[in-house]
Amino acid sequence: MVIRPYGYAIWEAIQDYLNVKFKETGHSNMYFPQFIPYSFIEKEASHVEGFSPELALVTIGGGKELEEKLVVRPTSETIVNHMFTKWIQSYRDLPLMINQWANVTRWEMRTKPFIRTLEFLWQEGHTAHATLEEAEKEAMQMIDVYTKFAYEQAAIPVIPGRKSRVETFAGANRTYTIEAMMGDKKALQAGTSHNLGQNFSRAFGTQFMDENGQIEHVWQTSWAISTRFVGGIIMTHGDDAGLMLPPRIAPIQVIVVPIWKKGDEKATVLEAVDSVLKILKEAGIRVKVDDSELRTPGWKFNHYEMKGIPIRIEIGPRDVTNKSVVVSRRDVPGKQGKEFGVSMDPSILVNHIKGRLEDIQASLLHKAITFRDSNIIDVSSYGELKEAIAEGKWARGPWSAR
Structure with a gap:
């Protein structure tokens, strides 16, 4: 391997x-x-x-x-x-x-x-x-x-x-x-x-x-x-879309994807992206920017979802005008995981991203605990043990320590 x-x-x-x-x-x-x-x-x-x-x-x-x-x-x-x-x-x-x-x-x-x-x-x-x-x-x-x-x-x-x-x-x-x-x-x-x-x-x-x-x-x-x-x-x-990494051990915690359509929008968008990158790096957040023009934003969204990066930040011309960003959570699919209008103000942005990273960390643990506990059956006899295993569950019961 x-x-x-x-x-x-x-x-x-x-x-x-x-x-x-x-x-x-x-x-x-x-x-x-x-x-x-x-x-x-x-x-x-x-x-x-x-x-x-x-x-x-x-x-x-x-x-x-x-x-x-x-x-x-x-x-x-x-x-x-x-x-x-x-x-x-x-x-x-x-x-x-x-x-x-x-x-x-x-x-x-x-x-x-x-x-x-x-x-x-x-x-x-x-x-x-x-x-x-x-x-x-x-x-x-x-x-x-x-x-x-x-x-x-x-x-x-x-x-x-x-x-x-x-x-x-x-x-x-x-x-x-x-x-x-x-x-x-x-x-x-x-x-x-x-x-x-x-x-x-x-x-x-x-x-x-x-x-x-x-x-x-x-x-x-x-x-x-x-x-x-x-x-x-x-x-x-992990899920059908790929990895889903806990923020505390994710190599990249935040991926920033700039979006523009017209050539004259590129410079202002990238300037805002550089500002956000600097703000997050100085706060100790592991962040990466993908400003490559070889792939579409949609391709990048799917790619970084597959890699399990906890948070995606999108910045387009409208966001630059509003001095805000769009934040998407990897652990919450679709529109439910998107937040629009998150301020670019350094203190607000840093606090928001750090808070969301902690939310994701807690959410992944809670989801895993819920899944684990829902698949454990308490047993008190060998017959119940066999039934639990036949159902594809874990069995919990007395043990002779032998």
Whole structure:
């Protein structure tokens, strides 16, 4: 899969938000090698068993057969522990909390753009702690970071929870997840946080001396979110006209389309457009002007609707005369989403656009919550569970935690 600039800009918006949150919670960015010795993977039995079908292996390097196969990174718990063993000696070295932004490879048999690909981009956090309680607190904290991001930035009302034993990450004691309902009512695992216990530290011998002089194995977590989330945004909010992006992560929040018919109208319209562009940019709004004469205004309207830009501003000769603009919302189709006569006065225009961006953000979240809740059925028996699934609904009920 090739991620083109517009799609990558959405991923950058995700990175920008999460990077701040990771650093606020005490994590530092670093980078680990992409090629991992196969012997590292073999050290944790359940890990190699869980990932073996998805591994991509390198057997030849420099034209010669390698003495040991190398695994193209599927995840980094093993190589991280190899290094943690060197870095951690004492309780004074804990907690050790790092994150890396990287690519990973998993040999998927059935692929779908953004949702399931052979190679994808992600961040993966790895931490080591002195106690189980600290590790559990960390795992819960990071799933909370993901949950807030989903709600507040992506306008996706995810459901946080704990995975069943059979779905727990290979090598983890517990896996926490955020699950999102897509437009087709399928569930998307949008982010995970794992309490690894001492499984990897025992396999690799990652130990420390505690305050009483006793040698103990560290307790660990790992957590990740990937470019799959870009697919989640598309599938949650998109409609038949194309994308519909939440303003807080939209690469372009406002598109300005100038309209003129006669040659003598062009200069005055473009002068007004330049003024509006400057006003919005100075207010920190991500805005773009399309003054190309190669396409009609109607083509541009459809094009930018397809790209999911939250707000379109139209400026024609009459608007210039009235010192106003026309504002259209992507989330409200047709005439209902159009506002005429919005003043070009800088303070009025900025306040109006900022207010509409917040309205759109809230509207997308409300719509997604309404859709989710209308497709969840509470069940109290296995029979009711089967009925709910047969109806294409999500079922909510008691769980044995097995």
